[in-house]
Amino acid sequence: MPEGYFGQYVTIGIFAIVGTVLVAATLQLSRLVRPNHPTTAKLTTYESGIDPIGHGWSQSNVRYYIFALLFVVFDVEAVFLFPWAIVFEELGTAAFVEMVIFIGILALALLYAVKKRVLEWL
Amino acid sequence: MIPEITLTAWQILLVKIGVILAIVPTMTLVAGYAEHKVMAHLQHRLGPMYPGGFHGWAVLLADGLKFLYKEDIIPERADRRVFSLATFAIFVPAVMVYLVIPVDRSLIVEDLDVGIFYLLAISSVSTIGILMAGWSSANKYALIGALRAGAQLIAYELPIVLSAAVVVMLSGSLSLVDIVEAQNWPFLIWPPGIGLIAFLVFTMASVAELTRPPFDMPVAESEIITGAFTEYSGMRFIFSFFFPEVANLVAFAAIGATLFLGGYQPIVPLGVLEVIPGFVWFTLKTAFMVFLFLWIRPTFPRLREDQLQKFAWKVLIPVTLALILVAGAWVLYAPEALR
Numbered sequence: 001m002p003e004g005y006f007g008q009y010v011t012i013g014i015f016a017i018v019g020t021v022l023v024a025a026t027l028q029l030s031r032l033v034r035p036n037h038p039t040t041a042k043l044t045t046y047e048s049g050i051d052p053i054g055h056g057w058s059q060s061n062v063r064y065y066i067f068a069l070l071f072v073v074f075d076v077e078a079v080f081l082f083p084w085a086i087v088f089e090e091l092g093t094a095a096f097v098e099m100v101i102f103i104g105i106l107a108l109a110l111l112y113a114v115k116k117r118v119l120e121w122l
Numbered sequence: 123m124i125p126e127i128t129l130t131a132w133q134i135l136l137v138k139i140g141v142i143l144a145i146v147p148t149m150t151l152v153a154g155y156a157e158h159k160v161m162a163h164l165q166h167r168l169g170p171m172y173p174g175g176f177h178g179w180a181v182l183l184a185d186g187l188k189f190l191y192k193e194d195i196i197p198e199r200a201d202r203r204v205f206s207l208a209t210f211a212i213f214v215p216a217v218m219v220y221l222v223i224p225v226d227r228s229l230i231v232e233d234l235d236v237g238i239f240y241l242l243a244i245s246s247v248s249t250i251g252i253l254m255a256g257w258s259s260a261n262k263y264a265l266i267g268a269l270r271a272g273a274q275l276i277a278y279e280l281p282i283v284l285s286a287a288v289v290v291m292l293s294g295s296l297s298l299v300d301i302v303e304a305q306n307w308p309f310l311i312w313p314p315g316i317g318l319i320a321f322l323v324f325t326m327a328s329v330a331e332l333t334r335p336p337f338d339m340p341v342a343e344s345e346i347i348t349g350a351f352t353e354y355s356g357m358r359f360i361f362s363f364f365f366p367e368v369a370n371l372v373a374f375a376a377i378g379a380t381l382f383l384g385g386y387q388p389i390v391p392l393g394v395l396e397v398i399p400g401f402v403w404f405t406l407k408t409a410f411m412v413f414l415f416l417w418i419r420p421t422f423p424r425l426r427e428d429q430l431q432k433f434a435w436k437v438l439i440p441v442t443l444a445l446i447l448v449a450g451a452w453v454l455y456a457p458e459a460l461r
């Protein structure tokens with residue numbers, strides 16, 4: 001029975017299942033009515049009409065691994081920020097100053113990344 | 123007199139499932155049709171006119187039916203299991219976003235006490251789905267599209283999260299109902315300036331998060347076909363690309379209306395307007411936000427990938443960080459201006 005505090009999350013879990021079932025059921029329905037005539041040409045990888053050269057899983061340059069690292073830093077900051085945002089009014093100046101220092105350090109890190117020119121998309 | 127109806131928890135749950143399953147596809151169809159029509163008229167075209175008779179209202183139903191009858195092609199080289207799982211990883215979060223949006227004071231599936239946090243968390247799950255789709259396709263366009271999408275979605279998630287944090291600081295709650303209740307007229311300049319800047323940052327970052335033009339590098343048709351979804355066909359294409367795109371468009375519009383435009387509250391606190399039920403206001407505000415997103419699309423040219431990253435990291439994120447400090451100082455030292 002979905003009740004109480006954790007009951008809310010039971011509802012959300014049930015909706016995740018409902019969404020999954022919806023997609024699966026529609027794909028199944030589509031399977032009943034759609035044609036299925038696979039040919040070799042149809043199953044080749046699409047490369048604007050010409051035969052594919054090499055493999056799709058080729059080495060590729062992930063240009064933004066530094067961005068991704070910075071993202072993790074700032075997303076963790078957000079995790080701290082939300083609880084703070086609710087209570088800082090009661091805690092007063094001390095909590096505010098702490099957050100100023102915290103954000104200041106992160107801003108310095110961002111500035112450092114800009115100065116080191118790692119935030120350039122080559 | 124309306125007779126009092128008491129429902130058990132399971133019956134309520136069934137009603138909620140029914141309502142969500144009815145509303146989300148309907149809104150998607152309406153917004154998708156609006157996209158066709160609004161863009162057409164902004165570009166001095168008519169858009170679809172024939173399907174269904176009246177101004178082509180049934181064009182998307184016809185489209186959906188067409189896709190149902192299309193062959194499902196999974197390329198030989200693709201990783202079949204990840205390829206089909208990606209659809210679920212993209213579609214399910216797009217529906218689950220709707221669970222915490224308050225349509226009216228009590229018209230909400232679940233009023234989570236961490237509602238906004240849930241929203242931000244669940245709306246970023248689809249990034250994984252897009253990367254799954256791009257990698258499993260074993261297609262160069264798909265891989266490039268997925269890598270671009272990954273970079274863009276993480277870059278623009280931060281401005282959204284940080285501007286939402288500003289709203290949380292001003293309202294002092296993570297529950298979306300409390301956030302709406304905490305907003306006073308006029309919503310946007312609440313308090314002067316801060317709300318407006320947060321709203322603008324949120325709108326721009328939402329457009330990027332939806333990978334809509336001018337931030338549509340991940341699906342740029344002229345370069346990489348449909349990005350990560352190049353190899354998807356038939357219903358799979360609908361469920362992994364078309365439907366989530368429009369559903370997320372409406373969801374972000376609804377989140378914007380809830381966080382910044384006062385949600386289900388009347389736009390002006392007048393006695394006459396209080397009579398109009400809250401869900402009407404909410405729908406109007408959401409429609410306004412949807413229109414804003416549609417309007418942006420044909421107005422601006424596409425940004426280059428490096429411009430896009432520069433805009434997120436060197437403009438939006440520093441601005442929101444500064445905004446958090448300004449909002450904090452405001453709440454602590456000039457709280458009377460808020461209420």
